[in-house]
Amino acid sequence: MIKQFTHNLPLFNADEHDAVNGHNILSLNKHVLLGEIQSLKSLASIWDIRTAVAAIKRRIEDANDEIHTHMGETFVVKFHRDHILSDLEQISESLTVERAKYYIDRLIKSINEEKIGKDNDINLNRWKEYEDIYTDSLWVIDRRDSSGVHSADYWGNFIPQIPYQMMRRYTKRGDWVLDTFSGSGTTLIEGQRLGRNCIGIEIQKRMVDYSRKLIMSEPNPHNVVIDIVEGDSTLINYPSLLERYGIKSVQLIIMHPPYFDIIKFSESKRDLSNARSVEEFLEMLGLVVENSSKVLDKNRYLILVIGDKYAKGEWIPLGFYAMNEVLKRGFSLKSIVVKNFEDTTAKRQQKELWRYRALAGGFYVFKHEYIFIFERM
Ligand SMILES: C[S@@+](CC[C@H](N)C(=O)[O-])C[C@H]1O[C@@H](n2cnc3c(N)ncnc32)[C@H](O)[C@@H]1O
Structure with a gap:
């Protein structure tokens, strides 16, 4: 059964997928988030990476943390709450440091770069967020x-x-x-x-x-x-x-x-x-x-x-x-x-x-x- 989404929510900003998931979108401070994620790359053991990821997740869950404060649109990165948490989870669950770093790089890319489809407005670097779009026949x-x-x-x-x-x-x-x-x-x-x-x-x-x-x-x-x-x-x-x-x-x-x-x-x-x-x-x-x-x-x-x-x-x-x-x-x-x-x-x-x-x-x-x-x- 195809998951049902209501899409009659008001659109905001340029991201049309916000229309679907608007109520679950987090506006995070790009600078703080990137700093935290980039620092994971300097860690040498998977245990250290897991501890640091858990700390980032706590900051995201804490609405009063400075990771939620930003000035103006250029300093903000929007994420669906479940997806940023699951991307971080994927890093933690990696069995090797190499694998964890692969996921860290992918997350950094999804924050920094957009890869927009040729014929649509889908940002392929954030493809997981488009849950409302069907791809089955x-x-x-x-x-x-x-x-x-x-x-x-x-x-x-x-x-x-x-x-x-x-x-x-x-x-x-x-x-x-x-x-x-x-x-x-x-x-x-x-x-x-x-x-x-x-x-x-x-x-x-x-x-x-x-x-x-x-x-x-x-x-x-x-x-x-x-x-x-x-x-x-x-x-x-x-x-x-x-x-x-x-x-x-x-x-x-x-x-x-x-x-x-x-x-x-x-x-x-x-x-x-x-x-x-x-x-x-x-x-x-x-x-x-x-x-x-x-x-x-x-x-x-x-x-x-x-x-x-x-x-x-x-x-x-x-x-x-x-x-x-x-x-x-x-x-x-x-x-x-x-x-x-x-x-x-x-x-x-x-x-x-x-x-x-x-x-x-x-x-x-x-x-x-x-x-x-x-x-x-
Ligand atoms: C299956 S209905 C389309 C329903 C439409 N998708 C909707 O959601 O309301 C087909 C429509 O084609 C129109 N139609 C039939 N022949 C046509 C023609 N030669 N030129 C323009 N419209 C035509 C009919 O009046 C009918 O409203």
């Missing part, structure tokens, strides 16, 4: 994030954890994100919180109005641009759309199209859920990929969230068909995440019926969907 999430204006009211919306994870992993603060099927605006709400500029495209006017209202009712702490355009993402001229915002490209595309006709979203013929066949659905999706990917920076990412379909005694692997549509258009596959499917209220009522049908028909009831991660070549 199986996501079993039992609770959707319902903080702030997020709600499950729009049938067919995705859980906020999906755009949250994707933006943390594949964008930097200030980057531009395009969501070609924005629906109730889940991506845009997350983008606003995380300081990513977002443009959503949605064919239904009522959903454009609905999501605009939601987004405007939350604060915009990073002063980013969040906009929703009413339109058909198969036809939109993406370069001229971006001109409106004074940009030429985006750094992430998120696509959460209808899963063919499983949910009929509108009466419009241009709505992908009204495609007349799987082939037509894939053709329309292909057009969205083809046209929108022209404005995606090279080596940045396109995320496709989609599930499969069951009809007339046959499993239709819509997810893999859709994956192929993207792969045909200049992308390489970076990962496939399988995510559990929440029971919607409607499904719950029909649970027994589906179980009976599955037993009788020799198939399995859907409990998963896919998150495909592609890199633009």
